[in-house]
Amino acid sequence: MTKLHDVDNILRSLDPADARAHHADSPRARADLHRILTTDVSAPARSQVQRPRRARKLVLTGGLVAAATAAALVMPSLTQGGDQAFASWTATPASIDGVQDQAEAVDACRASQQDTGILSEYADDLNRAQAAIAERRGTWTTVVLTGSDGFSAMCITDDSASLFSKAMIGSIGRTADHSVLGSRDLKAVSLGTGSMSAGDISMAAGIAGTDVTGVTYNSPILGEVTATVARGQFALWLPGDELRDASSGLDVTVVYSDGSTGTHRLSL
Template identity: 55%
Template sequence: MTRNEEIDSLLLTLDAADPRGDASTPRARADLLRILSTDPVQAPSQRPTATIASGKARGAGRKKVRRAAFVGGLAAALTAGLVVLPSLAGGDPAFASWTPVPTGMSPADRDSAAAECRASKKDVGDGMYADDISSAEVAIAERRGVWTTVVLTGKGGLTAMCITDDAAGPFNRGMIGSVGRPAGKPGPHELTASALGTGTMSAGDISIAAGAAGSDIAGVTYRSRTHQDVTATVSRGQFALWLPGDELRNASSEGIEVEVTYNDGSTRTIRLTI
């Protein structure tokens, strides 16, 4: 049997149209792995070519590497009127490193994360935010494990948010976020949500609550059913928190309760809605 005939025979065992074949059997899975792990045979007249993987050209003559990219979108809109970016394959499966309490970032890491967030938003809406994004300032820069969250603010109330999996390589970032101009400005003791709901990344579902914070607000805490207390970062008139899972799936319509701490140390439970 020739090599091509052997491959054809193996593929037939996986053909859904063939009632005798079952792709879920151990033999079928083994056949598929065997096919995918076998380098194609080059004809003598063919020259080795450079392999493009994640945007970079590999050197000619090196073994070709197959790489799968899993692309997902939002399971539900995070906000009304904001543009939400899709996510890419990440390097922290199931958000294993995530923490309910955020930590800060070094100035260098902060600048790098902000630059990456700006770059990811410049073409959103056919570039309608490009000029304002380029001059937007960092309001929030935090880490939760290997994940970074950046919130940028700019002219006319522009707000942009990026949550990124830093465990992945530069061409394989897992990122989800939003950009837009939320309506309204909160009073000194109020919160206004610009992102509230659940999205989906390759690492799993992710629930997000973010927006503007009044001038008298010092802290925001969400009491999660599955992750206990999740602490938001509050900085420069903005707040942001997120947690793994779809706990906030209906939050954009039903709202959620969060505990707010004011500058004088007093606390209050308020309902956050879009």
């Protein structure tokens, strides 16, 4: 016996609707009316409660905001437009060569951090901080400012959306034990993932020992990503959220001043 035949027999065995069911005095109508009238309606009907969907949060704890023992800040973009989906991003950065261009990028980053008004305790540090890194990846600019006692501030912005006044994400704070660093060591200050209007962004930045001349991260998705290393600092970032859980450990390749290389595990 075929499955089709089984289905046919099942359908034939079902109680067909009574053609007279529409008559109010039919047996079926009277039975339906009796069932309705005798149903207990005092108990409320059970309804399925739908849990509210949680809005996606920026990865702050254990990531950008947890800059060692420093208080830090992440400022997501609130704008649309610009370089959507990081289309212009490059794995290898380019330096901002012009003195005027670099000065404008640094001043804009400083002003943007000041405009947040959230961490006023760093106002003096921010005013005195000097530029350690100023790089470009496509239309995106990264600036790292450093000062005394382990202070640092970072801004990543989409230049095409108006320099540092829009489409910017960054961190600010002070790093403990900043002076206790071996010449071949790295110390992560910002490590994790945040979100902007263009999408998720992952970054790794911090302090580099005096013998460190290069840092690269081998992304399983985007390939080798090169950091800028300058004035005792390193910084790299890439589109996506693959560094979401990196605060517990991220392996990078380090190049030293004598040309040798090694592997270092970044963590917070």
